[in-house]
Amino acid sequence: MRIGQLAEATGTTTKTLRFYEESGLLPPADRMASGYRDYTDDAVGRVGFIHRGQAAGLTLAQIGQILRIREHGQPPCSHVRDLLGERLRELDAQIAELLALRETISQLHAQAAEPEPDTCSADEVCRYI
Amino acid sequence: MRIGQLAEATGTTTKTLRFYEESGLLPPADRMASGYRDYTDDAVGRVGFIHRGQAAGLTLAQIGQILRIREHGQPPCSHVRDLLGERLRELDAQIAELLALRETISQLHAQAAEPEPDTCSADEVCRYI
DNA sequence: ATGAACCTTCCAGTACAGTGGAAGGTCAAG
DNA sequence: CTTGACCTTCCACTGTACTGGAAGGTTCAT
Incomplete structure (x- = not known):
């Protein structure tokens, strides 16, 4: 399978696949006589x-x-469990932060919706922020 | 006021202030005879x-x-209102996405917590993902 | 007069996940 | 034989908000 076919099969681009190989996410592909990458179904x-x-x-x-880790023959299960747990904590923090931000912006937006833009004074940049 | 004093007064660094000036967020500061930037209280x-x-x-x-916009003499109120509204929509989408992701990861994590790591087979990278 | 603390400019790099383009090789159809 | 689609490598760039460091000038106290 050539790189373009793999790209289509996986819904990505040839550029990205080469980038993954370069980044060590995909093993260096076998080459055909022409030098083209030759992928197996794996x-x-x-x-x-x-x-x-x-x-x-x-x-x-x-x-x-x-x-x-998988390549070295060890099942990465416990590592994956740790990674997922860590990601879960990060996500919770991130969500809490965004909710607080949403609250702030929602209030600013409500204030900005009041139709009195004439009161904007020249010595402040914007009274809504 | 020299750049270091402004940095301290605003809780940032001189590097960042010069970066803001270069990015057009701060007007080019006046200079003292020495060439040092001279800031007003504004x-x-x-x-x-x-x-x-x-x-x-x-x-x-x-x-x-x-x-x-403010510099050109126009109060940016309506623009700010639009910007805030847009940001609010983006935030809502982002929060929804993160909540869905949290759900997915939470399930994967719960599965990965089951103590049967022996069943990891060699032909898949990790059965938890 | 000399050292510390401050300032100047300019160049380059950080993390992240790619993307764009040039210059050239390969393959099948017409 | 040429055209077009595909492939190769390499280098550089995207966006975001800075950060680090070199080489040199200024100011003030001791």
């Missing part, structure tokens, strides 16, 4: 794993860690 | 505005827009 699963990891909010670096 | 308010804008989740580019 590659589809591997790219799918990367995408599922990203969908779970892991960074490419974290996904690479898991992949490298 | 600058404190202006930097404060930038920080409040950031706290409201606006990007520096958006804050710069408001500042530039």
Whole structure:
């Protein structure tokens, strides 16, 4: 399977696949006589794993860690569990922060909706912020 | 007021203030005979505005827009209202996305907590993802 | 007069996940 | 034989908000 076909099969681009290889997320592909990369069907699963990891909010670096542990023959289960737990805590903090921000902006927006823009004075940048 | 004093007064660094000037967020400061930047007290308010804008989740580019409109003599109120409304919609989408992600990860994490890591097979990278 | 603390400019790098483009090689169809 | 689609490498750039450091000038106290 050539790189373009893998890209189509996985819903990504050839650029991205080469970037993954360079980043150590995909093993260096075998080459055809022409020098073209030649992928086996496994590659589809591997790219799918990367995408599922990203969908779970892991960074490419974290996904690479898991992949490298797996390559050394050890099941990365406990590591994955830790990673997911950590990500969960990060997410909770992030969500709390965004909710607080939403509250702030919502209030500012409500104030800004009051139709009295004439009272904007020249010595402040904007009374809504 | 020299740049270091402004930095201290606004809780930031001289690097950041020069960066703001270069980015068009602060007007080019007057210079003393020595070439040192010489700020008036207004600058404190202006930097404060930038920080409040950031706290409201606006990007520096958006804050710069408001500042530039203000400089042309027009009160940026309606623009700010639009910006805040837009930011509110973005935030809602972002929060919804993160909540969904939290759900997904929470489930994966709960599965990964089950103590049966022996069943990890060699042909999949990790059954939890 | 000399050292510390402050300032100046300019260049380069950080993290993240790619994206764009140039210059050139390969392959199948017409 | 040429055209077009595909592939290769390499280098540089995107956006965001800074940060680090080098090389040099200024100010003030001792």
